[in-house]
Amino acid sequence: MSSLIDYLSSLILGAALLGIILNANEMASENQSVYNGDMLVQEMLVQTAHLIEGEFRNMGLGVAEDDKTVMGADTSSITFLYDYDRKGVVDTIRYYVGTTAEMAGTQNELDRPLYRTLNSGTPAKVGVVTAFKLRYLTRGGEVLATPVAVNRLSEIHSVELTMEVQNPYAVKSSAGAAGNGTRDALYSSSLWQQTRLASQNTRR
């Protein structure tokens, strides 16, 4: 009888131990994918941000003081001028986002390509984003309605850009737990937001 109790106790304790280890193992691998996803999107975001930051910083470079710098301003696209190759001729740069259909091959239904064009050249895909929102402010802080009317483009003093990058592939799926209108999978995401001056010719 005593041996039987010993066996049963060992069995219960062994099962509990196995359960704990399996649970820890599952949690470790789940967290590993989440953390990897987080790191991946942060790297993707920083890479895209580096390019945009460099170009937006130069916005208006080489443009005559009385000329406007921003030639087109909408919620998710912007066209501006600066002397890209320092040859004394002002170039036209355009950033805009494509459609989600162009990234239909990924699990994430919100991601879309970000394009850049130089003058009338072929659009180059410079990143994949899930949000690319632009706001345009006057010197007095007024937020201009988009698309900004042509006669108000010269009033743009600063451009606020919010960009979000999400992992193209889900790191965790919980379809059963999702309610109506909510996404049924978890995607790592990273956010970037910056204000840039539309012209560099305002200093004294």
Next chain:
Amino acid sequence: MGSNHTILTIGAFIILTTILQNFYRILGMTGDDIGDAQDMILANTIATSYVEIAQGLSFDSYTDTANVALGSPSVLTSPSLLGPESSSEDSIQTLDDFDDFNGKVYEKEAVGANKRFKTSFRVYYVDPNNVTAVSPSTRTFVKRIDLRTWRSYPPIDGLVTDTLRTSFVMGYWHFD
């Protein structure tokens, strides 16, 4: 099961619990580190935005109103008076020169992230030959703005708050 076995089993479970606690703690710390990295990306973009705004302002309240080349820095704002010229210069939009940021603390929400960041500013005259050296009583043609940015909401657990420190140097120049 004898008492020795019981003690051994309890001991084994204590060791196992300790190992598991450490395991989950390390797992949680890794998550915190990645969350902090995201916070610092946002803090960095916010600080850069302020620097960009500061760059677009006049060098000094004197040069804001007088568009002439200065031969001597003696007409510039006194080092002890660096800051807004009047109480009406309280929001970012009302600042009109570089040193108006001195002493200010602004809070900005990172739209979409439900996080807020505070930034405090200090502006100094610095030695043009060594911009790390503050010139506390002498006017020079070079000013430095020091920014400290940290997450103010959600509140940070524990005592340690990561703070991003960054600086930007602006010199006065004039085309004749």
